[in-house]
Amino acid sequence: MQDAILLAARQSEFILEMAGISKNFGPVQAIRDVNLVVRHGDIHAICGENGAGKSTLMNILSGVYPHGSHGGTIRFDGEERHFHSLRDSEKAGICIIHQELALAPLLSITENLFLGNEIARGGVIDWEEAHDRARTLLDRVGLTEDPRTPVGDLGIGKQQLVEIAKALAKDVRLMILDEPTASLNERDSDRLLELMLEFKAKGVTSIIISHKLNEIRRVADAVTIIRDGATVDVIDCADHEVDEDRIVTAMVGRELSDRYPARDPKIGEVRFAVKDWQVADPQHAGRDVIRNVSFNVRRGEIVGISGLMGAGRTELALSLFGRLHGKYVSGEVSLDGRVIDTPTVAKAIDSGLAYVTEDRKGAGLVLEESIARNTVLANLGKVSKWGFVVDAFAVFDTAAEYCRKMRTRSHDVLQKVGTLSGGNQQKVVLSKWLFTDPEVLILDEPTRGIDVGAKYEIYKIVNDFVAAGKCVVMISSEMPELLGTCDRIYVMNEGRFVGEFAGAEASQEKIMRAIQNNQSIGA
Known part of the structure; x- marks a missing residue:
């Protein structure tokens, strides 16, 4: 598989080649010998289960995990690159838009677009020019809002477009979008996908990480599938129609004949x-x-x-x-x-009653706390002695039992929830509420x-x-x-x-x- 990927790179025009990428977090190997090749002007999709290593790979590419902290080589525009920070990759024209948007809600659109790259003369910000450039960027992404509008006053779909405009302000050549439509409604998702296709027509290359296979089928020119930290399949959509079953099988390592498990409902009063x-x-x-x-x-x-x-x-x-x-x-x-x-x-x-929120990170979990503490948080009385002394052994045993039932993937129940993948975080939220019976x-x-x-x-x-x-x-x-x-x-x-x-x-x-x-x- 690796030889085929590298051969494809040598035979085609490409903007990016990542070869033999590996990354460890302590004793845990997050990704191992991953290869990724992206052609100029393509929309390249990366698929994989939560925790497969997709975001880790993109954080390496963007310099969040600096050169020297990982193995393998990165070639961008035909040159080997050593990105030591996010600023290094941005200077090269690589911009990453994370699922959790990096915007300051109390600042204006203009202030967000040029934060850290302010338009100044003699050390003083030129607001007139900044607002004019902001309007031009907003026009490119289809927003009509006044650039002076606080970002916090915008809906999540428009905030996503502000993030893209922010990338365009940095002369982006390779745009990385991590689950860009996860929090968007159908209309805003369609708008964003159309925008990606418009950028493609203008020569901008994109990498999209997504679990929505219908969106991948709609926009992707190629698909790389990662499982357990390794590249397991690459699909060139010019040669093959995107086969959702092939993607799913490669992602999970087994066939899912039905996306929804069989059920024989016994419905009563x-x-x-x-x-x-x-x-x-x-x-x-x-x-x-x-x-x-x-x-x-x-x-x-x-x-x-x-x-x-x-x-x-x-x-x-x-x-x-x-x-x-x-x-x-x-x-x-x-x-x-x-x-x-x-x-x-x-x-x-x-x-x-129990309510599993749509916002697991903001309202469902305490990200800095362990799986164990999060699991019992809504029903502390059940793991307490005399009504006020929490039994640490009961907390540990309860969390371990729910991890086993839910098949939650973690090092142990003392692992911080914020370090888990999205799917495993969701299992902890469910565990927390199921523990209330x-x-x-x-x-x-x-x-x-x-x-x-x-x-x-x-x-x-x-x-x-x-x-x-x-x-x-x-x-x-x-x-x-x-x-x-x-x-x-x-x-x-x-x-x-x-x-x-x-x-x-x-x-x-x-x-x-x-x-x-x-x-x-x-x-």
């Missing part, structure tokens, strides 16, 4: 019900974020909530779980026919930013949960995920439920039609 739930916007008087929503979930059932970004799905989940969002107006929640009161997170947990599990974008293999394992965990007679509410922006896992799907738009479909009868077309019709329903 209604267990969880929400009636006439109404929540007001705390910042805008007279505006409701949730409008008279009613729905139910039966024993052993997975119920999905679909809708466009901004439809109110996350706001609904947060308002139900301890009223974390909005101002409660009216409505009731019941479990097994008994009305439950959930005005705080603690009471929601005591009532049998909930009856109703609310999942908000449960597989965002994780690979197909990790997704499959999480679906199996969810299936096991409902097989025990419990209930799941799943919010997802990926319609295939809802269609592949849910027994029923509610459709939400503008804070209301506008459609309901049995899983077997649902389709993307029906869901979109319900959104367009925007007719409120009851349950």
Whole structure:
């Protein structure tokens, strides 16, 4: 395989060749003898499971891990390069855009675009020229905002475009995008992919790391697949049509005949019900974020909530779980026919609810703490003596048991959660909430930013949960995920439920039609 990759490099015009790249973190080998060749003007996709080494490879390329801390050679534009810092790679024309955007929310767009590369005369920033250059860059990425606008006032999709404009300000020749659409809705994702194709037409080379195989099929000229820190396959899309099954098999090391594990649902009586739930916007008087929503979930059932970004799905989940969002107006929640009161997170947990946030890094985990501590965080009483002394041995044993059940990949349970891959972090979040022994599990974008293999394992965990007679509410922006896992799907738009479909009868077309019709329903 390695000889074939290097031979391909010698036979074609290429902007980048990484050969024999290896990197260790202490005794752990993150990547070993990885090869990557990228042609001029291509969009080159890199695929692999979480923890396969994709981001490590790109951090080596961009100088985050400096020359001397890794093995192998990097050739850029035909010359061997030794990047000792991010600034070194940027000077060469290589810019990396991480999944967690590196923007200062309180600074303006202009200030963010030229941060560290200010336009100055005699040591004084020339704001007029800076704003003019910012407008030119924003035009290139299709943004019409005033350059003086604080970045924090923009949605995540527009912030992503600001990051790309920031790269263009540095005369980028090779742009690296790490999971660029993971946090974007479908419209913003389409816009970003179209922008990549426009840059390609202008000669800009891109590397995209993505778990979304439909996006790879749409834009990639070549695909490199990495598994367990090594290159295992390379697909030239000019010679072969992108075969999703081939990519998945190479990623996980086995065939996944079905992306969603088989399940024989045993659905019983209604267990969880929400009636006439109404929540007001705390910042805008007279505006409701949730409008008279009613729905139910039966024993052993997975119920999905679909809708466009901004439809109110996350706001609904947060308002139900301890009223974390909005101002409660009216409505009731019941479990097994008994009305439950959930005005705080603690009471929601005591009532049998658990909520897995869409933001695992910002709200779901304490990244500087260990797997062990994160696992027990929502139910410390269960691992405490006399109600206030935490039993360290019980914490360790509990975390080890959940790591075993979840197949969480780590050195040990004392490893910091922030050092885990996205898929393994998500398993720790799930472990934390399953340890509270909930009856109703609310999942908000449960597989965002994780690979197909990790997704499959999480679906199996969810299936096991409902097989025990419990209930799941799943919010997802990926319609295939809802269609592949849910027994029923509610459709939400503008804070209301506008459609309901049995899983077997649902389709993307029906869901979109319900959104367009925007007719409120009851349950």
